[in-house]
Amino acid sequence: MNHILKFNLNGEAVEVAVKSNEKLLDVLRDKLGAVSAKFGCGVAECGACTVLIDDLSVRSCITFAVEVEGKSVVTLEGLQADGPTKIQKAFIKHNAFQCGFCAPGFIMSATELISKNPSPNEEEMRHALAGNLCRCTGYQNIVDAMNEVAEDNKGGVK
Amino acid sequence: MDNFRYIKPSTVDEAISSKREYGKKANFLLGGTDLFIAMDKGVITPEVVIDLKGIKTLKYLEEKDGAIFIGAAVTWTELIESEIIKKMVPALWEAADLVASVGVRNTATLVGNLCNAVPSLESGAPLYVRDAVVFLEGKDGKREVSVKDFFTGVKRTVLKDDELMTGLKIPVVKEFGEVYIKMGRYEGEDLAQAGVSVFVDKNNNYKISLSAVAVTPVRATKAEDFLKGKKLTDELAAEAAELALEAIAPISDIRSSKEYRIHMCRIMVKRGLIASVSRMETGVPALSTRLI
Amino acid sequence: MKENLKVVGHDAVRLDIVEKVLGAAEYTDDIAFGPNLLHMAILGSPYAHAEILSIDTSEAKKLPGVKAVITGEDYPEKFGLYLKDKSIFPVDRVRQVGEQVAGVVATSYEIARNATKLIKVEYKELPVILDPYDSIAEGAILIHPDLGNYVIEPWLEAQPGTNIGHLRRIRKGDIDKGFAEAETIVEGEYHIPHVAHTCIETHISVSKFSLDGRLTMWNSTQSPHTQRNIMAVALGMNHKDVRVIAPPIGGGFGGKAGISMEVMAAAGAKSCPGHPVKLRWTREEEFYNSSQRTGLRNKVKIGFKKNGKIIAFKHEMFWDVGASAEYGSNVVNATGFSATGPYYIPNVYIDSKACYTNNPTCSAYRGFGYSEFSFGIESTMDKAAKIMGIDAVELRRINAIKEGEGVAYDVPMNPNGLIECIDKVAEEIGWGIEEKSDDPNKIIAKGFASVWKAPAMPANESSSAFIKFSEDGSINVMVSGMELGQGLLTVMGKIAAEVLGLTLDKVRVELPDTDRNPYEWQTVASHVTWSCGNAVKRAAIDARDKILDIVQRAHFIDKSQLYLEDNGVKCTTQDSFYIPFSDFVITGIQTEHNTWVGGPILGSGMFMPEYTNAMVDPKTGLGGHPMVHYTVGAGAVKVEIDKETGRMKVLKMAEAFDLGKAINPDLSKDQINGGFVQGLGTAMWEQCIFDEKGKMLNDGFTDYKIPTIVDVPRDMNPILVEVPQPDGPYGARGHSEHTMIPVMPAIANAVANGLSVRIVDVPVTAEKIAMRMNDPKYKEEM
Ligand SMILES: Cc1cc2nc3c(=O)[nH]c(=O)nc-3n(C[C@H](O)[C@H](O)[C@H](O)COP(=O)(O)OP(=O)(O)OC[C@H]3O[C@@H](n4cnc5c(N)ncnc54)[C@H](O)[C@@H]3O)c2cc1C
Ligand code: FES
Numbered sequence A: 001m002n003h004i005l006k007f008n009l010n011g012e013a014v015e016v017a018v019k020s021n022e023k024l025l026d027v028l029r030d031k032l033g034a035v036s037a038k039f040g041c042g043v044a045e046c047g048a049c050t051v052l053i054d055d056l057s058v059r060s061c062i063t064f065a066v067e068v069e070g071k072s073v074v075t076l077e078g079l080q081a082d083g084p085t086k087i088q089k090a091f092i093k094h095n096a097f098q099c100g101f102c103a104p105g106f107i108m109s110a111t112e113l114i115s116k117n118p119s120p121n122e123e124e125m126r127h128a129l130a131g132n133l134c135r136c137t138g139y140q141n142i143v144d145a146m147n148e149v150a151e152d153n154k155g156g157v158k
Numbered sequence B: 001m002d003n004f005r006y007i008k009p010s011t012v013d014e015a016i017s018s019k020r021e022y023g024k025k026a027n028f029l030l031g032g033t034d035l036f037i038a039m040d041k042g043v044i045t046p047e048v049v050i051d052l053k054g055i056k057t058l059k060y061l062e063e064k065d066g067a068i069f070i071g072a073a074v075t076w077t078e079l080i081e082s083e084i085i086k087k088m089v090p091a092l093w094e095a096a097d098l099v100a101s102v103g104v105r106n107t108a109t110l111v112g113n114l115c116n117a118v119p120s121l122e123s124g125a126p127l128y129v130r131d132a133v134v135f136l137e138g139k140d141g142k143r144e145v146s147v148k149d150f151f152t153g154v155k156r157t158v159l160k161d162d163e164l165m166t167g168l169k170i171p172v173v174k175e176f177g178e179v180y181i182k183m184g185r186y187e188g189e190d191l192a193q194a195g196v197s198v199f200v201d202k203n204n205n206y207k208i209s210l211s212a213v214a215v216t217p218v219r220a221t222k223a224e225d226f227l228k229g230k231k232l233t234d235e236l237a238a239e240a241a242e243l244a245l246e247a248i249a250p251i252s253d254i255r256s257s258k259e260y261r262i263h264m265c266r267i268m269v270k271r272g273l274i275a276s277v278s279r280m281e282t283g284v285p286a287l288s289t290r291l292i
Numbered sequence C: 001m002k003e004n005l006k007v008v009g010h011d012a013v014r015l016d017i018v019e020k021v022l023g024a025a026e027y028t029d030d031i032a033f034g035p036n037l038l039h040m041a042i043l044g045s046p047y048a049h050a051e052i053l054s055i056d057t058s059e060a061k062k063l064p065g066v067k068a069v070i071t072g073e074d075y076p077e078k079f080g081l082y083l084k085d086k087s088i089f090p091v092d093r094v095r096q097v098g099e100q101v102a103g104v105v106a107t108s109y110e111i112a113r114n115a116t117k118l119i120k121v122e123y124k125e126l127p128v129i130l131d132p133y134d135s136i137a138e139g140a141i142l143i144h145p146d147l148g149n150y151v152i153e154p155w156l157e158a159q160p161g162t163n164i165g166h167l168r169r170i171r172k173g174d175i176d177k178g179f180a181e182a183e184t185i186v187e188g189e190y191h192i193p194h195v196a197h198t199c200i201e202t203h204i205s206v207s208k209f210s211l212d213g214r215l216t217m218w219n220s221t222q223s224p225h226t227q228r229n230i231m232a233v234a235l236g237m238n239h240k241d242v243r244v245i246a247p248p249i250g251g252g253f254g255g256k257a258g259i260s261m262e263v264m265a266a267a268g269a270k271s272c273p274g275h276p277v278k279l280r281w282t283r284e285e286e287f288y289n290s291s292q293r294t295g296l297r298n299k300v301k302i303g304f305k306k307n308g309k310i311i312a313f314k315h316e317m318f319w320d321v322g323a324s325a326e327y328g329s330n331v332v333n334a335t336g337f338s339a340t341g342p343y344y345i346p347n348v349y350i351d352s353k354a355c356y357t358n359n360p361t362c363s364a365y366r367g368f369g370y371s372e373f374s375f376g377i378e379s380t381m382d383k384a385a386k387i388m389g390i391d392a393v394e395l396r397r398i399n400a401i402k403e404g405e406g407v408a409y410d411v412p413m414n415p416n417g418l419i420e421c422i423d424k425v426a427e428e429i430g431w432g433i434e435e436k437s438d439d440p441n442k443i444i445a446k447g448f449a450s451v452w453k454a455p456a457m458p459a460n461e462s463s464s465a466f467i468k469f470s471e472d473g474s475i476n477v478m479v480s481g482m483e484l485g486q487g488l489l490t491v492m493g494k495i496a497a498e499v500l501g502l503t504l505d506k507v508r509v510e511l512p513d514t515d516r517n518p519y520e521w522q523t524v525a526s527h528v529t530w531s532c533g534n535a536v537k538r539a540a541i542d543a544r545d546k547i548l549d550i551v552q553r554a555h556f557i558d559k560s561q562l563y564l565e566d567n568g569v570k571c572t573t574q575d576s577f578y579i580p581f582s583d584f585v586i587t588g589i590q591t592e593h594n595t596w597v598g599g600p601i602l603g604s605g606m607f608m609p610e611y612t613n614a615m616v617d618p619k620t621g622l623g624g625h626p627m628v629h630y631t632v633g634a635g636a637v638k639v640e641i642d643k644e645t646g647r648m649k650v651l652k653m654a655e656a657f658d659l660g661k662a663i664n665p666d667l668s669k670d671q672i673n674g675g676f677v678q679g680l681g682t683a684m685w686e687q688c689i690f691d692e693k694g695k696m697l698n699d700g701f702t703d704y705k706i707p708t709i710v711d712v713p714r715d716m717n718p719i720l721v722e723v724p725q726p727d728g729p730y731g732a733r734g735h736s737e738h739t740m741i742p743v744m745p746a747i748a749n750a751v752a753n754g755l756s757v758r759i760v761d762v763p764v765t766a767e768k769i770a771m772r773m774n775d776p777k778y779k780e781e782m
């Protein structure tokens, strides 16, 4: 079955022809050029494909594209419309990634966490990011960067 | 994965009539975290997918008439964020918090978990100890089924071809303690190799349920009867744990040997009993404390 | 060696972090190839060992959208890095589950994949070998009956007529006499299963034959030049007509070294000239059909004198290299030379055997075999310490190899800070201090290991570099060392900046493109900081010489009085003299006669170690100089274990490595943290599990568990030790792989120290701990 799918991608209305069995990840990457979301496993296990759908982090690799009809989808490209976010700045400062392939997914998950809980304690933060796999870093710099964001948010600085 | 017909009804009736029309060729879709993967791997090949997320009446989570009502479209994240669940069904809350990862929990549902009916399902044990009741609706009308009667085997339930689960209810209880303990290979995301829920109330009624160690979740009634009316001691907990093992029939697989599953169930039931009583009496251990 | 360094040795933000955090880094799969792009899918063998009787592709070819179907018929030749035993597509037999039997190129991946299901292959099953002991058993079926006819590096010792792809022996001193003189002899037998790299980015290649016959490949690779070489030779093309571009890579860890699936993409592309053809592994294919880490069964026997000194050491290693030894043979070789650990030992006997099995092919994996063999050595060392009543850390100090002492192949050891590493780790972990858990069910224990590793490479491996200036005085550094995440770009940039007096913001280091960037053997073996770094340093010195020469000619100041600083040229005798690079590096300097001196500044540099020699005596392993140097280090963990459940948490880790000189200390510490956690995965959870027919039962993250952010220690302590490497840039030597090596034995030693149970087969799972705790078979006396 074919559909003309309409949704909001990174703040802009988009329209794209899709089949029912197309995956959101593939449609974003191959048809709409939003390539920040990555293919890592295809079965919701690694988090590399994480995007925000109506502000919630979702695994785009196991989402049918047709499911986002009328919704708002944000990828890393759209997150930084006004320049790098506070989380991104902290990740840069702390050399949070090595190969960087997991970075978009981590940033999307971290963004959702901070929007719900601006200053999580370290264990809350780890729990929230546990679905994002990174093979390179051992996670330490990601933790350090996130702790800095949480600490900073406690001070009420936005 | 082959192309399919995607329909998104806005009422339960429409959903049922579609399902009736296509029967086994159609599958309901909630979060899709089980369905999508089964389709992608070619395990199932539905010609029609009926997305239930357009049905507004399936999204409810409330306490009324002595029970907590949870609609089919309620996600694990919504359960975790609900004060009702946290306070009134803490074992379910603990289980919810251990399902997969945030990115999965944001779309995956409790009802999808039940309908998928794999032995390792997280929701089984905590709902068993609370004698939850699920709501099924089909062309012949509505029926209520105790969750304990819902599963008939691995990936098998009493759901008829044209039936869908619209939600469930969990009776409200007062002055109790309960826990859910998950055995995974590590603290990161894992499918349960065993799950244990224990419930106790102030009259020393105990309920014990284990999942992932038999084809369906089970209640350890022998252990429950043994403890009934008794004030828990460490020795009683150990004895009850031994009895609880009679209710299970675990297998060996790549995740764990049968022997280790049994070993762990013994420990989990014992620690679960002690923790439930302690939680009832003093409020500790706090929710999400890792007991193993 | 006190230099006043401005950039090298100071922390900096990685040169590639901004593009990665902003999502600007274009990995291979992110590049837009336009509507001409075709997709490829592979049909993998369902059998681990079988003859191919026939392949019928007719139905597949008929499927609309299919452009080409490729089988071994089109590609009879074998390829490989060191031992050409691998088929592009096999003709006669398959040797592992998942081995590519045919490939389909089509207009979409879906069509290509559906077409693979239409290919009919008739097989005749053969007996399956999954264990190295079975591989070498009398009467075992030969997995490579043609081994004797394969093209092979001269320093490899294949054993035709057996399943042994390579045998490396060391016979140093007199082993029998050594054991006869030993006061205490301690033995152990160990097992390491296959594990997988699991880069988060799976392998991907986009290959294109242009209509005029040029081959261009965009590969997620650690080895662009090596791949170009193998492709050019295999296809009989000129090297200049093969171009390998290496976009940013989503993890390598050795798994993307050499060449594997890229040959299939090229084969697909050859059938469809003018079209880029994309082949991207699924996660399952990544497990089966890239490579895995070698499995190992080994027997360690160590003889000690009364004072704890090792007098004799015997190590038999039976490597499970899987279906091909094209790369794994070098793991076997390198470890054959080094499987003593970082100890001075007068009498050494090592047998290192590459045993073919029908498990997935193994190649390089961070640590290159050293993790596997160190588990047995370091476990045995701990056992020995207890038997002799010597503290485990002290036993390692006693035997630590010193500069000038002979290594296993009897060449003097390089300068090293092993004792300093051992002491610093012991101090950080609180060695000797007993700690108690707050939870009565739990105990706290510590475990220790010391390790070494040398880069494993051909004796004549080499690197080269170009540096070119632009109008504003900024530079592009062109190397073919690959940024894998280890920080290569930053390290190379800093070396160039240091020599040229540049600030880092003026430096860009380019990812490899074999058309544009000069030669590099490959980015493996933790050797590029040293080798490529030397080339970059020489290129920078070359550019500096040209700059000084121009200024001398234009300003009549002697070169010896000029130096580079603050993005320009300064003079030691005239404080006010300063010419910014932007004034002249392209345009030259205008003289008083209005003529011009100079021209665009370029530098080039090359490096090759000129003292290495791989041609040892095959009977003794002596007589050559196969390794350039060893990097040494130590690691320790503090764990908390539940005595009932066996569940273990690593509370704290400390690891120290002597990296000669930290070009960027922060990034070096990041390597330690990352490598430790990768090691932790292999120590506690990871292993490839196969059924009796060689099918992998956990070919996804559902059951192949790699550490998540909640599973790692909260207290991570990376420590850097700097005893300079005489021939390293600024004294640097590599240390990225090494960080994994101590973890498996440190974990097993901690468990033995805490619970008196010796786990000899990793991973050290909760189940093993709990179920063996009271089993006398596994008891280790305290
Ligand atoms: C990476 C990953 C990790 C996971 N980890 C866990 C875990 O830790 N614990 C755990 O328990 N589960 C886990 N799961 C499984 C899954 O996420 C859960 O079972 C989830 O709760 C399913 O809910 P859903 O809404 O996604 O169901 P769906 O996939 O939408 O549906 C599940 C099945 O039920 C049917 N169905 C859906 N709705 C209805 C209805 N109303 N009436 C009748 N039939 C219906 C569908 O057709 C389908 O067959 C994991 C899954 C993934 C992908
Ligand atoms: S690609 Fe979606 S979670 Fe791995």
Ligand code: FES
Pocket: A097, A098, A099, A100, A101, A102, A103, A133, A134, A135, A136, A137, C200, C250, C251, C485
């Ligand atoms: S930085 Fe490489 S996977 Fe995270």
